[in-house]
Amino acid sequence: xxxxxxxxxxxxxxxxxxxxxxxxxxxxxxxxxxxxxxxxxxxxxxxxxxxxxxxxxxxxxxxxxxxxxxxxxxxxxxxxxxxxxxxxxxxxxxxxxxxxxxxxxxxxxxxxxxxxxxxxxxxxxxxxxxxxxxxxxxxxxxxxxxxxxxxxxxxxxxxxxxxxxxxxxxxxxxxxxxxxxxxxxxxxxxxxxxxxxxxxxxxxxxxxxxxxxxxxxxxxxxxxxxxxxxxxxxxxxxxxxxxxxxxxxxxxxxxxxxxxxxxxxxxxxxxxxxxxxxxxxxxxxxxxxxxxxxxxxxxxxxxxxxxxxxxxxxxxxxxxxxxxxxxxxxxxxxxxxxxxxxxxxxxxxxxxxxxxxxxxxxxxxxxxxxxxxxxxxxxxxxxxxxxxxxxxxxxxxxxxxxxxxxxxxxxxxxxxxxxxxxxxxxxxxxxxxxxxxxxxxxxxxxxxxxxxxxxxxxxxxxxxxxxxxxxxxxxxxxxxxxxxxxxxxxxxxxxxxxxxxxxxxxxxxxxxxxxxxxxxxxxxxxxxxxxxxxxxxxxxxxxxxxxxxxxxxxxxxxxxxxxxxxxxxxxxxxxxxxxxxxxxxxxxxxxxxxxxxxxxxxxxxxxxxxxxxxxxxxxxxxxxxxxxxxxxxxxxxxxxxxxxxxxxxxxxxx
Ligand code: WT7
Numbered sequence: 001x002x003x004x005x006x007x008x009x010x011x012x013x014x015x016x017x018x019x020x021x022x023x024x025x026x027x028x029x030x031x032x033x034x035x036x037x038x039x040x041x042x043x044x045x046x047x048x049x050x051x052x053x054x055x056x057x058x059x060x061x062x063x064x065x066x067x068x069x070x071x072x073x074x075x076x077x078x079x080x081x082x083x084x085x086x087x088x089x090x091x092x093x094x095x096x097x098x099x100x101x102x103x104x105x106x107x108x109x110x111x112x113x114x115x116x117x118x119x120x121x122x123x124x125x126x127x128x129x130x131x132x133x134x135x136x137x138x139x140x141x142x143x144x145x146x147x148x149x150x151x152x153x154x155x156x157x158x159x160x161x162x163x164x165x166x167x168x169x170x171x172x173x174x175x176x177x178x179x180x181x182x183x184x185x186x187x188x189x190x191x192x193x194x195x196x197x198x199x200x201x202x203x204x205x206x207x208x209x210x211x212x213x214x215x216x217x218x219x220x221x222x223x224x225x226x227x228x229x230x231x232x233x234x235x236x237x238x239x240x241x242x243x244x245x246x247x248x249x250x251x252x253x254x255x256x257x258x259x260x261x262x263x264x265x266x267x268x269x270x271x272x273x274x275x276x277x278x279x280x281x282x283x284x285x286x287x288x289x290x291x292x293x294x295x296x297x298x299x300x301x302x303x304x305x306x307x308x309x310x311x312x313x314x315x316x317x318x319x320x321x322x323x324x325x326x327x328x329x330x331x332x333x334x335x336x337x338x339x340x341x342x343x344x345x346x347x348x349x350x351x352x353x354x355x356x357x358x359x360x361x362x363x364x365x366x367x368x369x370x371x372x373x374x375x376x377x378x379x380x381x382x383x384x385x386x387x388x389x390x391x392x393x394x395x396x397x398x399x400x401x402x403x404x405x406x407x408x409x410x411x412x413x414x415x416x417x418x419x420x421x422x423x424x425x426x427x428x429x430x431x432x433x434x435x436x437x438x439x440x441x442x443x444x445x446x447x448x449x450x451x452x453x454x455x456x457x458x459x460x461x462x463x464x465x466x467x468x469x470x471x472x473x474x475x476x477x478x479x480x481x482x483x484x485x486x487x488x489x490x491x492x493x494x495x496x497x498x499x500x501x502x503x504x505x506x507x508x509x510x511x512x513x514x515x516x517x518x519x520x521x522x523x524x525x526x527x528x529x530x531x532x533x534x535x536x537x538x539x540x541x542x543x544x545x546x547x548x549x550x551x552x553x554x555x556x557x558x559x560x561x562x563x564x565x566x567x568x569x570x571x572x573x574x575x576x577x578x579x580x581x582x583x584x585x586x587x588x589x590x591x592x593x594x595x596x597x598x599x600x601x602x603x604x605x606x607x608x609x610x611x612x613x614x615x616x617x618x619x620x621x622x623x624x625x626x627x628x629x630x631x632x633x634x635x636x637x638x639x640x641x642x643x644x645x646x647x648x649x650x651x652x653x654x
Pocket of ligand 1: 392416
């Protein structure tokens with residue numbers, strides 16, 4: 001089938017799912033209507049899905065204009081770790097909370113809710129012992145080990161605000177994040193282990209601490225979890241082994257009562273300008289929203305084994321490995337490794353090994369595994385699977401079909417979930433049992449979500465249309481501010497289209513009211529589902545002594561979704577060689593991390609600029625796409641000859 005035909009295909013709600021799905025079509029219509037017409041009533045009811053120490057009397061108090069203020073359940077008191085652990089103990093203490101599957105297929109561990117309680121309490125008491133208090137920021141730089149979840153939950157237990165930094169980020173990136181939230185406590189491992197290779201986490205932390213100190217933020221304590229047992233550098237008085245500390249503290253720690261709007265965590269994410277923003281989420285609304293979306297979007301039934309392949313360093317790991325599933329008393333699988341180790345059948349083997357019911361991964365992984373051939377899939381039975389999920393970038397219909405037919409044996413609905421670090425949880429996604437599927441469409445909004453399409457002038461488009469995706473009103477899981485910079489929050493999200501939350505995504509709505517995300521409309525790249533600002537990569541490039549100027553754009557990449565294409569102008573007298581290319585790739589990896597590795601570097605004597613000096617990115621994008629026949633209007637260029645050179649030396653020639 002052609003791409004267009006695939007996209008026009010409709011997969012009706014599956015019988016098997018429908019017969020026991022939590023939400024059917026009629027219920028979706030009814031609930032959705034109430035959720036947008038009377039959010040106070042709707043969320044007033046559903047807010048009770050978590051336990052409150054002090055019940056809320058107010059539900060929604062939000063404004064997208066003026067100073068922008070977002071408050072949900074504002075006078076209620078609760079605690080996230082209590083909701084994710086303690087409340088399940090009375091009747092389900094022996095249920096497995098976390099299945100840990102190691103990088104090495106012979107390693108796994110099962111942690112029950114009772115055990116989780118003790119681990120988290122001890123962890124929390126160790127934090128307290130070293131002086132961590134409510135409101136303090138704790139940086140977590142960990143691989144995918146259960147202790148990463150213990151650390152996060154321990155913070156929430158005592159009211160500390162965690163900032164998890166993905167273990168693939170460089171010491172520089174880690175240092176910058178420590179500085180931004182003035183965090184003086186760091187939790188890490190000696191090393192991480194992925195695909196049989198070790199990641200020097202503790203050594204990176206040591207470097208990051210030196211970088212932070214140069215910016216006058218002094219880390220006082222580093223708590224180190226032993227994973228590989230390798231020798232690591234040690235600053236005595238500052239560094240502590242977790243295994244030495246855990247036995248010295250009590251096995252119980254009372255959960256701190258937290259106000260619904262107390263900060264829960266900070267998570268840094270890239271934007272179109274400047275350094276990454278500290279997205280701040282708060283306590284009550286976030287937990288209500290992630291637990292509710294986890295239950296209904298994944299049609300989660302009590303006792304299901306659920307596996308999300310993300311890393312806890314991203315929001316997907318926060319909301320759908322840790323908080324949503326544990327709040328719902330789920331068994332959540334945490335995978336330390338990578339999809340292609342020991343070979344490309346690993347995901348499917350793990351599904352059989354642990355009898356996974358619900359599997360949630362990213363299109364980039366699906367495309368890579370699709371390329372490995374069907375045999376790796378077929379050697380597993382996957383008979384436990386009931387539902388598949390996708391997240392991170394638009395899924396191309398070809399990958400969707402393969403996921404559906406080969407991985408899911410045409411039995412399992414696919415929930416393509418559109419959302420963002422900023423939204424806390426799923427925003428547009430099918431509900432199994434209620435939503436007919438179309439390959440490549442995120443389909444329809446979740447309860448309480450009011451998507452709109454607007455043109456560049458902000459005019460609201462009706463019916464079938466193509467435009468910029470905005471959300472017209474608040475939902476409980478929404479970010480509350482940019483940490484330490486509320487003005488930037490207002491500028492970034494609420495000033496482009498006044499009074500509306502701007503997502504940064506382009507989107508098409510079809511005749512059936514289905515939403516199809518078309519990708520970012522700002523200078524943000526999505527590389528293998530990871531978000532990167534072009535400005536970040538540019539500033540990494542120009543920090544190299546031989547680079548005078550750089551411009552970075554995305555181009556379509558068959559596995560990564562988008563690849564990174566860099567135009568680089570060198571300092572006078574220097575020549576662009578392959579050796580220098582390699583050096584620049586290394587440099588960017590060291591500045592940001594391997595996820596930011598440039599795919600293509602084109603050396604150029606100049607960049608296409610307008611007479612006022614603005615780089616014309618539209619032209620650079622076209623050339624990177626090898627689509628320079630349609631450059632559009634180039635008459636405003638200061639020096640049109642630049643374009644001929646760019647075309648002649650393009651790096652993506654067909
Ligand atoms: C951006 C957010 C949300 C968790 C992972 C990424 C893109 C995300 C989809 C999807 C099309 C998607 C958007 C969005 N995106 N999911 N199902 N279909 N695009 O979180 O790093 O905050 O990135 O990822 O462009 O704006 P993030």
